[in-house]
Amino acid sequence: MRGLRVLRAEWTKFRTVRGWVLGAFGATLASVLFLLVGTASTNQSSNRHTQDAVALPVGPGGEAVNDSFFFLHEALTGDGSITVSVTALTGVLAREPGRTSPGTTPWAKTGILVKQSLDQGSQYAAMMVTGAHGVRMQDNFTHDRAGLPGRPSATSPHWLRLVRAGSTVTGYDSADGAHWTERGSTRLAGLPATVQVGLFTASPAAVQTSGSRGGTSPAVATGTFGQVALGGSWARGSRPDRWRGVQVGGDAGTSGSYAENTSGAYARTRSGFSVTGAGDIAPVVGGPSLGPAYTIENFLVGTFAALIVLTVVAVQFVTAEYRRGLIGTTLAAAPGRGRLLAAKAAVVVTVAFTVGVVAAAISIPLGRQRAHATHFLVFTVPRAVELRAVLGTGLLLAATAACSLALGAVLRRSATAITVVVVTTVLPYLLAVSGVLPASVAQWLLRLTPAAGFAVQQTLPRYAHVLTVYTPSSGYFPLSPWGGYAVLGGWTVLALVAATLLLRRRDV
Known part of the structure; x- marks a missing residue:
């Protein structure tokens, strides 16, 4: 009961001081205003590049995906x-407009595909040969399994097989066409009786990972196949005159900007087929391959402004009593320090926490509205991930406010405590995401300082089978969302224990 009386007294003290209440409202407003100013400047500088932007396809799991290939x-x-x-x-890489060279990107892919429909984002399972990662089985964009290593040749081909049984598709590979190894099995829920089956090729852009932001170069790949063998009811239902070549989807920023790389082709050969294509079948990630687009993190960019305002409020919630000589009265009324x-x-x-959740809940739909109005792409994420970002914003501000309060109690001076929070939390975050620091330095700052807590807002996925520049300036934190938050939580606990x-x- 005594603890509840102390809590009620402190809450009454907070809500009766107009400056602190206005500070809480001001933190929410600062976060939203920073978003409006940031998106307005970005729209003005990039508008000419995004007038024809359309929504990214959405995969079965609710994530934004690339679904662009020749089929x-x-x-x-x-x-x-x-x-x-x-x-x-084989493939061709465009080093610059008008100059090309032979080569393939590491995740160029060619193989066989069973797809629910030709609609972008529909379910699929594929067995494929890649540019630098051997044979892979991939399904529904986010799942990847390894198969035979190395690249095929005319004297040492890689054999691929997909078997459908109801809604289950199983992948196999073989080095000789006689001895087969199962590489994985996936259930494609709701797969219709009639599916699209055939050969495909895709080639994402070549990504330069040097520097903090990197860049991309267009790329095209060609797969060379032997004769196709169909089994089961597919063998009975297939007709050679029904096989068609089609470009599925647009480029989605995965192959570069040259128009000739966004559509493929096929040809019959003496031994079978050759299929040429660009694009990718994979989840969309951040970095240079995404191009001009907004992510959930972009809509939460004003969080650091709210954090600064709340830091001032939290610090003064304790230092004001020292400054005014009221701390003795408070301790007398509440004997347990x-x-x-x-x-x-x-x-x-x-x-x-309330300020963070409200600010995020306002900023995300507002940011989407502004993005759609200016024809920007918006990076789609599953609802659970978006909810985690909203609640995570509240948790980020809550932990920082608790740390600020503790530092105020330790240092007893508002200016000093506020400076410590800004230097250890806000400044490392801004330096890391702005790209002014080398990527390695930025990553260490976001591992060791309280700024690691901003990782809880991250919604950009990291996939081993998608190559991009995974650096803080591209939207990627070195720790997982909850791992980064744990670092901030550790600093907060230390500050509270010390306080x-x-x-x-100490005497009053």
């Missing part, structure tokens, strides 16, 4: 299998 296919009904040998994967600090922390944590010990030992 030589046929609509087949029922259960069956498709088997083919791949004898080569640790209990008093806990009550103050509970108040600022609740206020900061409790000093408050108990």
Whole structure:
């Protein structure tokens, strides 16, 4: 009961000081205003590049995806299998306009595909040969399994097979066409009786990972296949005159900006087929390959402004009593000094969490509206990820407010405590994401300082089978969302422990 009385007294104290209440409202307003100013400047500088932008396709899991490739296919009904040998994967890289050189990107891919429909984002399973990662089985954009190593050749082809049984598709590979190894099995829920089956080729852009932001160069790949063998009901239902070549989807920023790289082709050869294509079948990630687009993180860019305002409020919530000589009266009314600090922390944590959640809940739909109005792409994420970013913003501000309060109790001076929070939390974050620091330095700052807590807002996925520049300036934190938040939480706990010990030992 005594603890509740102390908590009620501290809450009454907070809400009766107009400056602190206005500070909480001001933090929300600062976050939203910073978003409006930031998106307005970005729109003005990039508007001429994005007038024709359209929504990114959405995969089965709710994530934004690339679904752009050349497909030589046929609509087949029922259960069956498709088997083919791949004898080569070659490509062309555009070093600059008008200059090309032979080569393939590491995740150029060619192989066989079972796809729900030709609609972008529809379910699929594929067995493929890649530019530098051997044979892979991939399905529904986010799942990737390794198969045979190395690249195929005319004398050493890689054999691929997909078998459909109801809604389950199983992938196999072989080095000789006789001995097969199962590489994985996936269930494509709701797969219709009739699916699209055939050969495909895609080639994402070549990504230069040097520097903090990197860049991309257009790329095209060509797969060379032997004769296609169909089994089961597919063999009975297939007709050679029904096989058609089609470009699925647009480029989605994955192959570069040259128009000739956004559409593929196929040709019959003496031994089978050759299929040329660009684009990618993979989840969309950040970095240079995404191009001009907004992410959820962009809509939460004003969080640091709210954090600064709340830091001032949290610090003054304790230092004002020292400055005015009221701390003795407060301690007399609440004999447990640790209990008093806990009550103050509970108040600022609740206020900061509420501010963060409200600011994020306003900023995300507002940012989407502004992006759509100016024809910017918007990076789609699953609802659970977006909810984590919203709640994470509240948790980020709550932990920082508690840390600020503790530093105020330790240092007893508002200016000093506020400066410490800004230098250890806000400044490392801004330096890291702005790209002014080398990527390695930025990553260490976001591992060791309280700025690591900003990782809880990250929604950009990191996939081993998608090559991009995974650096802070491209939107990627070196720690996972909750790993980064744990670092901030550790610093907050240390600050609160230090404040409790000093408050108990020092005279008023």
